[in-house]
Amino acid sequence: MDIKKVQGWIGHSSATTLKFYVAWTDHTHESAAEALAQTLPRPSYDNHVRPVHAYEALATALQTDIASGKYPLGSELPLSRDLAALHSVSVGTVSRAIATLKGRGIVEAKQYRRARVIGTADATK
Numbered sequence: 001m002d003i004k005k006v007q008g009w010i011g012h013s014s015a016t017t018l019k020f021y022v023a024w025t026d027h028t029h030e031s032a033a034e035a036l037a038q039t040l041p042r043p044s045y046d047n048h049v050r051p052v053h054a055y056e057a058l059a060t061a062l063q064t065d066i067a068s069g070k071y072p073l074g075s076e077l078p079l080s081r082d083l084a085a086l087h088s089v090s091v092g093t094v095s096r097a098i099a100t101l102k103g104r105g106i107v108e109a110k111q112y113r114r115a116r117v118i119g120t121a122d123a124t125k
Contacts, residue, residue, distance in 0.1 A: 002086035056088050061087065062101060067120055076114040078108065 031044075062083075065071055077083065080094040087094075091095045099106045109115040 017103060054093045055100060056095035058083075058089060058093060059100040061099060063104070063106060063121065066117055071117050073117050073120070076116050077078055079114065 029059075062071075062077065071077055077098070078086070080091050080098070081092045084091045098107060098109050102109045102114070104121055105119050106117065106121055107115040108118045
């Protein structure tokens with residue numbers, strides 16, 4: 001119950017009400033917290049796998065394609081809009097995935113140009 005309502009009913013000042021009824025408010029707060037804790041879903045820690053962002057998944061898929069020879073050394077990757085449509089992601093996600101591959105030394109990417117395969121790496125990184 002709200003402490004202000006209790007004050008109004010009894011006619012106490014705030015200090016008097018809190019002095020005598022604080023133990024009851026602490027108990028109700030603890031009860032409410034316990035009830036809430038029982039209703040909230042708990043996370044599952046069974047698989048211990050860190051969530052993967054879409055750009056990370058796409059970078060891994062492209063790296064796997066490069067390692068398998070789908071995109072050989074010296075070849076260009078498809079246009080960003082085509083990769084976005086193929087993998088059901090945004091063009092921004094494709095850009096971030098290509099930047100990831102660039103950071104790994106797998107592709108060379110320049111603005112307004114297709115990314116070019118310049119190296120291969122283990123697809124599990």
